[in-house]
Amino acid sequence: MTTPYCYTQHLHNAQQSNALGAMVDALFSAGDCATAYSKICQWDAYQPTPLISMTDIAAAAGINKLYYKDESSRFGLGSFKALGGSYAIDCLSQDQSNHALVVCTATDGNHGRSVAWGASLCGAKCHIFIHANVSEGRADAMAALGAVIHRVEGNYDDAIAACNEASAQHGWQIVSDTSWEGYRDIPKMIMAGYSVMTFEMMEQLGDEIPSHVILQAGCGAMAGALIASMWHHWGSRLPMIIMVESDRSDCVYQSLKRDEIHLVNIVEETMMAGLSCGEVSLLAWPLIQQGASHVVTIDDGGVAPMVRWLASPTDDNRPSVIGGECSASGLIALLAIRQDAALAHDIGIDSESRVLVIGTEGNTDDELYEKIITGAL
Numbered sequence: 001m002t003t004p005y006c007y008t009q010h011l012h013n014a015q016q017s018n019a020l021g022a023m024v025d026a027l028f029s030a031g032d033c034a035t036a037y038s039k040i041c042q043w044d045a046y047q048p049t050p051l052i053s054m055t056d057i058a059a060a061a062g063i064n065k066l067y068y069k070d071e072s073s074r075f076g077l078g079s080f081k082a083l084g085g086s087y088a089i090d091c092l093s094q095d096q097s098n099h100a101l102v103v104c105t106a107t108d109g110n111h112g113r114s115v116a117w118g119a120s121l122c123g124a125k126c127h128i129f130i131h132a133n134v135s136e137g138r139a140d141a142m143a144a145l146g147a148v149i150h151r152v153e154g155n156y157d158d159a160i161a162a163c164n165e166a167s168a169q170h171g172w173q174i175v176s177d178t179s180w181e182g183y184r185d186i187p188k189m190i191m192a193g194y195s196v197m198t199f200e201m202m203e204q205l206g207d208e209i210p211s212h213v214i215l216q217a218g219c220g221a222m223a224g225a226l227i228a229s230m231w232h233h234w235g236s237r238l239p240m241i242i243m244v245e246s247d248r249s250d251c252v253y254q255s256l257k258r259d260e261i262h263l264v265n266i267v268e269e270t271m272m273a274g275l276s277c278g279e280v281s282l283l284a285w286p287l288i289q290q291g292a293s294h295v296v297t298i299d300d301g302g303v304a305p306m307v308r309w310l311a312s313p314t315d316d317n318r319p320s321v322i323g324g325e326c327s328a329s330g331l332i333a334l335l336a337i338r339q340d341a342a343l344a345h346d347i348g349i350d351s352e353s354r355v356l357v358i359g360t361e362g363n364t365d366d367e368l369y370e371k372i373i374t375g376a377l
């Protein structure tokens, strides 16, 4: 089910806590996150998403508690990405110099929906670049929000290149969730938007601090945002952070192994479309490098069964959850870790552990979700 990770860095000593603290202070302030939270809370459609106790999967994993932050209902867009792009556009549209705002982005679907939605709310024009394998269902969902869709040959990184070229040619404002040299401000707004999840989880958890948090990564923006914002709240009591990636797009793993950002050429797309990204965001990289202690890469084999398990609880006390492919990843990683005694020992996951995972998406593609639920996939 998993390919072995070999990156372990035990970050729970004072020196490393200080290094992470310094990094967070330099890159991603608590004030930016608090501003995003207070603004987003005032949006008409705002509702916190639930934190669900996954009793049946916790029992299978032999751990004490398993918390699942269920993002399937976020703003009716089906994923946590709804918090990011839309928030950046909200900030941009309030800048008077942007009166005829035209935005563009590359996406595998979820980020594009957020950008298209944000643009539609403030009357901006929106161009979305998608790669060859983004499903028609996801393209249609963005078009339905008023975006112009451009389909590009190749993978996600090719879509980014096409988007950058069009932006340079037409003067469109790129709203990218990933950051690179010279392009940090907008990805930072997007990450601040994601940090709303942390504020909600703090409310929902009360005094309880999980022992481990498993964060899936595409470009790592969500992981970077959550590591930083959890640090703002918990400081050196930060839980152990475990990253999970698809083995087909393991850019965090390959970068951590080399201690520098490494571009992974994606040869085959994973069905966890949101995780299909070949390069770590420049802004997220140092936060992950300092904040995460382990990376697990997983293949696609466990995804469909886990999506079905989420929908059909094996414990009457646990609600049915609509969780898409990316939502399965943290749970698959947890079960895989528990099946490998040496790995579980190294990570410190045992019967006392209280693990938090992020259910980053619901049904974001009807056709695919239906195929998974009916067992056709």
Ligand SMILES: Cc1ncc(COP(=O)(O)O)c(C=O)c1O
Pocket (backbone or CB within 6 Å): 079, 080, 081, 108, 110, 111, 177, 216, 217, 218, 219, 220, 221, 222, 223, 273, 274, 275, 277, 326, 327, 360, 361
């Ligand atoms: C549903 C879902 N989960 C996780 C991710 C990974 O987020 P990031 O690219 O910020 O690492 C994405 C990215 O698109 C996504 O759509």
